Amino acid sequence: MAQVGGDCSRSDCPLQPQNARPDLPAVLRRRLADAYAEQARSDFEAYRTHLQSAAGCHQLHYLQMACEKIAKAYRLRDLQAPPGEDLYSHAVFSKFILNLLKSGDLKQRYLSHDAKRRQIERYARLMAVQIxxxxxxxxxxxxxxxxxxxxxxxxxxxxxxxxxxxxxxxxKRPAGREFLKLVEMAIEQYASISLNA
Known part of the structure; x- marks a missing residue:
């Protein structure tokens, strides 16, 4: 039986959750990323449809969870950084939004609308931090x-x-609706958007 105590930051520590270990195999890493994306889609669906008559805190909770999970999905899949603490942090979405807006895929999508992309970039970070x-x-x-x-x-x-x-x-304002479209696009087009592109 493993002894409890001391430093348990080592990757071989039996108390460390499996998906926090930096040596997560690539296949398992991809499945975990896809699982986060699937749950983000479900949480966003609950935010958009099932909770419309609920108190605002419940709606926002599901939006916050969807945003956090889709950020973790892309990070696991595209950035190849060790999963580590990011999987247990709630503060990953604002960094993700900036990476998404700077990705080649999104620049290509907004190619003829660069001013709109820059405008979205300005307020998306602020909204992401609030969420x-x-x-x-x-x-x-x-x-x-x-x-x-x-x-x-x-x-x-x-x-x-x-x-x-x-x-x-x-x-509810135009900038907010554009922001929600960006979140929805990141979730719905997860399979075709890459932060590395």
Whole structure:
């Protein structure tokens, strides 16, 4: 039986989850990436259709999860970086959006609309950061508002299901709708878009 204690950052540590090990075989890595993409699609579908009558926190939670998972899928598949902590981090989407917008595939898609691509790039990063911060584990000290758990500011207790998040209104505006189209495209065209192209 393995002894518990000491440094368990080694790849052969029996306590380290299998998909966090840096020596993940390529075939398993690809299957894991595809699994993240499939779950992102399901979460995005729940956001778009099944949760329309639910409180905003529930809708945004599914959007946040879809964005996080599709970012992890592309990272696993295209960037060939060790899976490690990124698979357990909620702060991967804003980096992914920038990589996606700079990819050859997206530049090609916006070839005759470069001004539109630059405009999307300007606000996509801002929206991506806001969506990341909806997860309670991201920047909780600076932005305690999240979509899962109540939080306290001063003497006031906030409840997610009664809170209105600024991103809710932003997603209804033209820039927000374009951003959602970008997220949907990343999810739906995962098989044909590459961050390496």
């Amino acid at each position: 990341e911060r909806l997860a309670p584990a991201v920047d909780r000290g600076a932005t305690p508002a999240n979509v899962e758990y109540p939080w306290v500011i001063g003497e006031t207790v906030f409840v997610p299901c009664r809170h209105t998040y600024p991103i809710e209104e932003q997603l």
